[in-house]
Amino acid sequence: MPPQALASGLGECMISARRPSGPGSFRPGSAITHRKGRTKPVTEANDLETLRKAMEEAISRIPVREIAVPAAKVREFREILGREGSEPSAESADPIPGGERVPIPESYFLTLLAPLSHDLFTIGIGRLLGDAVLGIIHTSSVVEFYDTLYCDTPYRLKLGFSGLARKRGRMGGYLVGTFPHEVYDREGNRVASDRHVFFLRTRGEIGNEEELHG
Amino acid sequence: MVDPIREGLEIPPLAVHFSAERNGRYCQLVNEINPLHFDAEYARSLGYRDIVIAGVFTASYFPELLDRWLGRAVRVEKMVLKFRLPAYLNDTVTYRGKVTKATNEGACQRIECDLWSENASGERLAQATVIARLG
Numbered sequence: 642m643p644p645q646a647l648a649s650g651l652g653e654c655m656i657s658a659r660r661p662s663g664p665g666s667f668r669p670g671s672a673i674t675h676r677k678g679r680t681k682p683v684t685e686a687n688d689l690e691t692l693r694k695a696m697e698e699a700i701s702r703i704p705v706r707e708i709a710v711p712a713a714k715v716r717e718f719r720e721i722l723g724r725e726g727s728e729p730s731a732e733s734a735d736p737i738p739g740g741e742r743v744p745i746p747e748s749y750f751l752t753l754l755a756p757l758s759h760d761l762f763t764i765g766i767g768r769l770l771g772d773a774v775l776g777i778i779h780t781s782s783v784v785e786f787y788d789t790l791y792c793d794t795p796y797r798l799k800l801g802f803s804g805l806a807r808k809r810g811r812m813g814g815y816l817v818g819t820f821p822h823e824v825y826d827r828e829g830n831r832v833a834s835d836r837h838v839f840f841l842r843t844r845g846e847i848g849n850e851e852e853l854h855g
Numbered sequence: 856m857v858d859p860i861r862e863g864l865e866i867p868p869l870a871v872h873f874s875a876e877r878n879g880r881y882c883q884l885v886n887e888i889n890p891l892h893f894d895a896e897y898a899r900s901l902g903y904r905d906i907v908i909a910g911v912f913t914a915s916y917f918p919e920l921l922d923r924w925l926g927r928a929v930r931v932e933k934m935v936l937k938f939r940l941p942a943y944l945n946d947t948v949t950y951r952g953k954v955t956k957a958t959n960e961g962a963c964q965r966i967e968c969d970l971w972s973e974n975a976s977g978e979r980l981a982q983a984t985v986i987a988r989l990g
Binding site: 714717718720721722723746747748749750751752754755758759762763776779780781782783784785786789 | 871877880881884885886888889901910911912914915916917918919922929930931932933934935936937938
């Protein structure tokens with residue numbers, strides 16, 4: 642299968658030696674503390690359960706991000722989409738006592754989540770699996786909105802992990818990971834979510850054929 | 856504004872050219888870290904024919920398609936996305952869709968749509984099922 646047959650969504654995010662080192666960059670070949678305090682590259686772990694637990698731990702270390710999307714950024718986004726000079730319409734938003742806030746259009750939502758995906762690639766998968774992962778491919782998403790999101794309003798972005806399975810295709814082995822991205826307001830109400838599924842193309846056999854869900 | 860909305864209604868297509876300028880601006884906006892989305896040499900080294908447009912960017916046009924069609928903001932409640940093939944730099948991608956379900960709920964209308972994107976060769980790149988509320 643040609644690479645483009647698998648590449649979709651975000652496309653592959655390669656763990657590459659060309660990537661600059663330092664905070665936020667991938668560190669190929671990183672090791673993790675593994676069983677009884679021994680340090681062992683997770684790529685040597687040959688069972689999916691070990692890998693799942695390591696992934697869960699790695700994701701849990703990713704801090705919750707707090708963001709507020711400036712209206713100017715949304716305006717620029719809409720210009721990029723081809724909506725020059727237009728503002729997000731407030732007519733669809735629920736009325737706000739004391740004034741009108743600019744809603745974040747749903748078209749911006751996946752872009753809003755980009756920092757979480759970057760954390761997943763760098764802090765999570767990159768450090769955990771290192772150069773055992775050839776590429777990360779966004780294959781599907783399930784997005785749900787529970788409330789309107791507004792510009793210049795603080796939200797908390799939380800990355801989760803809910804499942805890992807190993808598959809094998811014509812291009813070799815890969816892992817299928819499900820990573821919920823959730824958005825909360827300051828009161829702790831979930832306002833939107835995205836159930837992100839990534840394929841992780843791997844160099845060799847990582848884990849077994851078993852499918853697990855955390 | 857389109858009124859009334861009924862099942863089977865086809866949504867006017869939206870053609871989008873993913874130019875270098877458009878893609879570059881988007882990469883800057885999100886501080887893109889994946890060179891696949893801005894480095895052609897890198898992309899080719901992986902077997903792609905050119906820079907791959909980020910899926911989250913291409914998927915932005917699904918809600919946008921509804922928004923432009925209805926001439927007013929639509930409240931998307933749920934969107935199920937599946938990516939099949941990449942969109943490349945300088946591709947013109949056409950977004951299409953049709954209404955599969957429409958129900959009236961008081962002053963509001965809830966619609967379900969099947970949306971998809973395709974390249975100039977007619978290959979389907981991504982598909983989305985969207986549930987949205989109007990009014």
